[in-house]
Amino acid sequence: MFETLSDRLSGIFDKLTRRGALSEADVGEAMREVRRALLEADVALDVVKSFTDKVRARAVGAEVVKSVTPGQMVVKIVHDQLVEMLGSEAKPIDLHAVAPVPILMVGLQGSGKTTTTSKIARRLKERDRKKVLMASLDTRRPAAMEQLKILGEQNGVDTLPIVAGQSAVQIANRAINAAKLGGYDVVILDTAGRVTVDEGLMDEVVEVKRQTNPHEILLVADALTGQDAVNTARAFDGRVGITGIVLTRVDGDGRGGAALSMRAVTGKPIKLMGVGEKSDALEDFHPSRIADRILGMGDIVALVEKAAANIDAEKAAKMAKKMQKGEFDLDDLADQLRQMQKLGGMNGIMGLMPGMGKMKSQIAAAGFDDRLIKRQIAIVQSMTKVERAKPAVLDAKRKRRVAAGSGTDVSDINKLLKLHRQMADMMKKMGKQKGGLMGALGGMMGGGAGGLPDMSQVDPATLDRVAREAGLGGPGGLKGLPPGGLGGMPGGMPGGLPRGGLGGALGRLPGLGLPGMGKGPKKK
Numbered sequence: 329m330f331e332t333l334s335d336r337l338s339g340i341f342d343k344l345t346r347r348g349a350l351s352e353a354d355v356g357e358a359m360r361e362v363r364r365a366l367l368e369a370d371v372a373l374d375v376v377k378s379f380t381d382k383v384r385a386r387a388v389g390a391e392v393v394k395s396v397t398p399g400q401m402v403v404k405i406v407h408d409q410l411v412e413m414l415g416s417e418a419k420p421i422d423l424h425a426v427a428p429v430p431i432l433m434v435g436l437q438g439s440g441k442t443t444t445t446s447k448i449a450r451r452l453k454e455r456d457r458k459k460v461l462m463a464s465l466d467t468r469r470p471a472a473m474e475q476l477k478i479l480g481e482q483n484g485v486d487t488l489p490i491v492a493g494q495s496a497v498q499i500a501n502r503a504i505n506a507a508k509l510g511g512y513d514v515v516i517l518d519t520a521g522r523v524t525v526d527e528g529l530m531d532e533v534v535e536v537k538r539q540t541n542p543h544e545i546l547l548v549a550d551a552l553t554g555q556d557a558v559n560t561a562r563a564f565d566g567r568v569g570i571t572g573i574v575l576t577r578v579d580g581d582g583r584g585g586a587a588l589s590m591r592a593v594t595g596k597p598i599k600l601m602g603v604g605e606k607s608d609a610l611e612d613f614h615p616s617r618i619a620d621r622i623l624g625m626g627d628i629v630a631l632v633e634k635a636a637a638n639i640d641a642e643k644a645a646k647m648a649k650k651m652q653k654g655e656f657d658l659d660d661l662a663d664q665l666r667q668m669q670k671l672g673g674m675n676g677i678m679g680l681m682p683g684m685g686k687m688k689s690q691i692a693a694a695g696f697d698d699r700l701i702k703r704q705i706a707i708v709q710s711m712t713k714v715e716r717a718k719p720a721v722l723d724a725k726r727k728r729r730v731a732a733g734s735g736t737d738v739s740d741i742n743k744l745l746k747l748h749r750q751m752a753d754m755m756k757k758m759g760k761q762k763g764g765l766m767g768a769l770g771g772m773m774g775g776g777a778g779g780l781p782d783m784s785q786v787d788p789a790t791l792d793r794v795a796r797e798a799g800l801g802g803p804g805g806l807k808g809l810p811p812g813g814l815g816g817m818p819g820g821m822p823g824g825l826p827r828g829g830l831g832g833a834l835g836r837l838p839g840l841g842l843p844g845m846g847k848g849p850k851k852k
C-alpha cells in the first residue's frame with residue numbers, strides 16, 4: 329500500500345534529516361522533490377501545489393525544538409500537513425438516525441460496490457452487533473442480485489428476497505419496508521453501476537435517494553484509477569450528493585494519488601478502504617495512520633512530538649519558579665489563559681476531570697465562556713511590554729487606550745488587573761503554605777461538595793496531567809506543582825480558598841469580577 333510514494337519520500341527525507349543545518353534553499357529543493365514525487369503518484373496538481381506551499385511556509389517559519397535536527401522538524405511538518413490533507417480525523421459510518429438506518433451505495437461498475445456492501449454489512453453485524461439487511465437494486469444485471477445473495481449467505485447477513493420485474497425504486501421501497509417490519513438496524517441499498525457516469529444512472533440514483541432518504545450515501549471508488557476516481561467522486565457528489573467515500577483496491581495501490589487528493593478535491597471524507605478481496609478486508613481510514621504509512625517515519629514524528637512536549641514541561645517548571653517568588657506578571661496570566669484555550673477552554677478542562685461533568689452547566693450559566701478568555705488575552709496584548717510586567721504603571725489614559733485597542737471597556741481592564749493582583753497575592757500566600765496545590769485542593773474538598781462527587785476520589789494522575797497541561801505544574805507531578813496550582817488558574821479562587829468545597833468555589837466564579845461576566849450568584 330502506497331509503497332512507491334513511500335519509497336520516494338523516504339529517500340528525500342533521509343537526505344534531509346542527515347544534515348545538521350538547513351537553509352531555506354535546502355527546504356526549497358526538498359519541496360521540489362516532494363512535489364515531483366506527489367505528481368508521479370498521480371496526486372491532483374492543485375492539491376500538490378497547495379501542499380508544498382503550506383509545508384514550505386511552515387518549515388521556514390518553524391522554531392526548531394531542542395534535541396531534534398531541522399530535517400526532523402521538516403519531516404514532522406510534512407507529516408502534519410499530510411494528516412490535514414487526508415482529512416485530520418477518522419470519520420466512521422454514521423448510524424445516528426432512526427432505525428432502520430438506510431445506507432445507499434453508489435459508484436461505477438466494477439468499482440467493488442457489491443463486495444464493499446457485503447464487507448460493510450459483515451462488519452456492522454460482527455463489530456457493532458447490528459441487524460443488517462442488504463438489497464441489490466441492480467435490475468439490469470440479474471447476476472448482481474445473485475452475487476449479493478451469495479455474499480450474504482457466506483457472511484450470515486440477510487438479503488432482500490429477489491422479485492423479478494421490479495424497478496430499482498420499487499426494490500428500494502420494498503427493502504425499507506421489510507427492514508422496518510423485520511426490526512433491522514441498518515438497510516444497505518446496493519445500486520447498479522455503469523461503465524461511465526451517465527445521466528440515466530444519476531437519475532435513477534437521485535430518485536432512489538428521494539424515496540428512501542438515506543442517512544449515508546457512500547461512493548465506492550477504485551483507488552487504482554487514480555484521478556479518475558476523484559473525478560467520479562466529484563461527479564456523483566455534484567449530482568447526487570455523497571456523505572463519504574469508500575476507496576477500494578487500496579491493497580494494490582502503490583501510488584496513493586486517489587487517497588491523497590480525494591478529500592482535498594471533493595471535500596468529502598474517505599470513510600473506509602478496501603484492502604483485499606476477502607469479506608473482512610475492510611479498514612477504517614485513519615488520516616494519521618495513513619500519513620505514517622506513506623512517510624514511513626513514525627519514529628521521527630514521535631521524537632519531535634516528545635521534544636516539543638519536553639519544551640512545554642520546561643516552560644511549566646520556569647513558570648512554577650516564578651510563581652514561587654511571587655513574580656507573576658500579566659504575560660504569565662495571558663500564558664495561562666492561552667494554555668486554557670489549548671485545553672479546550674473551561675469546558676475542556678472540566679471534561680478532563682472525572683466527575684466534573686455536572687459542573688459544566690453551572691460554569692456555562694455563570695457566563696464563563698471561551699469568548700471571555702479571548703477578550704482577556706486581547707486586553708493583555710494591547711498593553712506595552714512594560715505595562716505587562718508592571719501593571720501599576722497603567723494610568724487612566726493608557727487604560728482608555730488599552731480598552732480601545734482590545735475592544736473592551738476601562739472597567740474590564742480594571743477587573744482584569746484586580747484578578748491579576750488577587751492571583752499574584754494568592755500565589756505568594758500559597759507559596760508559604762505547606763503542600764502546595766495538594767493542600768489547597770484538600771482544603772477545598774474538605775468542605776463537602778453539596779451533592780457533587782467526592783473529589784478526593786479523583787485520580788491524582790489525572791489532576792497532575794490537567795495541571796501540567798494547563799502550564800501550572802512543574803515536573804514531578806503534584807508535589808512539584810507551583811503554589812497556587814489549579815487555584816492559580818484564571819477563574820480559580822483568588823481571595824483565599826472558599827468554604828463550601830469545590831462546588832462552593834466554582835459557584836463563586838462569577839463573583840470574581842472577570843470582565844464581561846456579569847454579577848453571578850450572590851455570596852451566601
Ligand SMILES: Nc1nc2c(ncn2[C@@H]2O[C@H](COP(=O)(O)OP(=O)(O)OP(=O)(O)O)[C@@H](O)[C@H]2O)c(=O)[nH]1
Binds near residue numbers: 522575577580605
Ligand atoms: N484486491 C481487492 N479487490 C477488490 C476490493 N474490492 C473489491 N474487489 C474485487 O473487485 C471485483 C469487482 O467487485 P464487485 O463488488 O463485483 O464490483 P461492483 O462495483 O459491485 O460491480 P458491478 O456490480 O458490476 O457494478 C471483485 O473481484 C472483488 O473481489 C479490494 O478492496 N481489494
